[in-house]
Amino acid sequence: MTLLSGYLLPTEREPPADAEAISHKLMVRAGLIRQVGAGLWSWLPAGWRVQQRIVQIVREEIDAIGGQEMLMPVLNPAEPWRRSGRYAIDELFKLKDRRGADMVLALSHEEIVTGHAAQVVRSYRDLPLILYHFQTKERDEPRPRAGILRTREFIMKDSYTFDRDAEGLAVAYDKHVTAYDKIFDRSGLRWYRVESDVGMMGGLGAHEYMAPCASGENEIALAPGYAANVEVACARAQPVALPPGGDAPEEVATPGLTTVDAVAGALGVPFGALLKSYAVVVEGRGLELVVMRGDHRVNEIKLRGALGADYRQARPDEVLELVGPVGFIGPVGADVPILLDDAVLPGGSYVTGANRPDAHLRGVEPGRDFAFVPAAVRSVVAGDTVGGHAIRVERAIEVGNIFKLGTRYSEPLGAAYLDEHGRSQPIWMGSYGIGPARIAAAAVEQYADEQGISWPRAIAPFDVEIVVLGREASEERSFADRLYRELQDQGLSVLYDDRDAGPGEKFADAELLGCPLRLTVGKRSLAGGEIEAQARRGRVSTMVPVERAAAAVAERWRELP
């Protein structure tokens, strides 16, 4: 029973002043969500319906691969988090109970679920297992943003798999790939499965599911047969025309020219013919130089991987002491370890800083003029190639991730089983997340138009919205009342705008909310024996005869995206 006259759907003509992202503006305007604090949101009835429909899709598909739904608490004792080493995470909310015991608010549930496995799993006969739940996660985000896209509290579906060995884990992982592909297809999103960073804790493999949209926080590199988060993407760099070089580097005066831009301009060479040097202080080792083409940028995740340790950018005084003045540093003559990005050609002739003020060197050949360790540490850019195809880079929002944990949690938390030979073995685990709220926001972002939201059929708050234009007790009303009941008999969820409001207002609100099909019952069309059915996507209308209208509408609805 959903009569709009009695339903909490507070639509707004204006977006909130502080909203930037499309999904943020529209979901507030459409009356789906309301803000409580920074990164804290209430879901109003229609918004909650959307989230629940998404949850149900996820549930069906995880059940289909043998997942067993359960529920674990948000409030956790600190102890297992200390054991896993995650108590130190800044994002983890920490608190004390009245007796002074340390507690945390869970930001995911590896510790808890692994603890259960440790208690319950005895034998290889108890494996494999897929356990999952939908639960609130709490994360003390440094910067919540973009409405519902990055919040401090959100519901996540997280599943955890438990297997005897790496082969078993691979099977569980593949099952999740299958389920996730179906989930995102069913939800109506445009999405990519991309290779992703396995993180500092060293997972064995990971993918992210990314929904491309303007407000996304991530960038993904795409080419035919290739999809990766730019954090880990590798591609062949675009060639650069290098100037001819001599037998030895030659110094040129570059007074005051400290940027790639300025030096390349003054010398008349492309940015890519310059080598820029990024000075870092590596934990436990000291200063090192990272050298790459002037038109490329350091990828911090790759660099950390290549260095094999944490690092920080060197301060100007540290650089001056060991190499030269900032703005004029280079690898030639620098008495520090040098990491050379592999987009730089060993035999090429490049321009670098001369390690003294107001001077650069040209004709510098890596290998001849300085020794180096090769590494892939740059970020790919659009136009680089993979298998001969140029990549493109798109912004996207992460809507799901799958991760091979291995024994990362089972070892510290003591989750082991006895194998066929009676030997104790650690359980091999995987973890797999999906954010229903992000699916909703991504759908809004991907399909919104000037008029508002345009939900995919599978996750819309209602399947059909009826707009009746007649006064109370009119013929239009009684027809619409009957249609409302008959559509429900067809198995459709229906929002009936029975308010005593003008047509403009009703149409505007219906388009803002974005149910996939809008039925308009007005005197004019009804006199002609028809009602109007307008698909929200593209706003294309068809007329439906009033005879057997409900069945015809249900059929029309099934054809919608």
Next chain:
RNA sequence: CGGGGCGUGGCUCAGCCUGGUAGAGCAUCCGGUUUGGGGCCGGAAGGUCGCCGGUUCGAAUCCGGCCGCCCCGACCA
């Protein structure tokens, strides 16, 4: 954590510089009118101007502190 911005009725905002009766549009309520694109007429209600303190005869306005929120960056196991 660094930088920038904002806080005035339910929403969007003006007023602050230059101190002196708190405003507009939309929304709401009442009456009427209208009914295929946020229509029109009349009437009404609604605000400790984020909080605390200071300056002043007098503070939304000036000064100090605090709180909250947004954006960019850093961070994001």
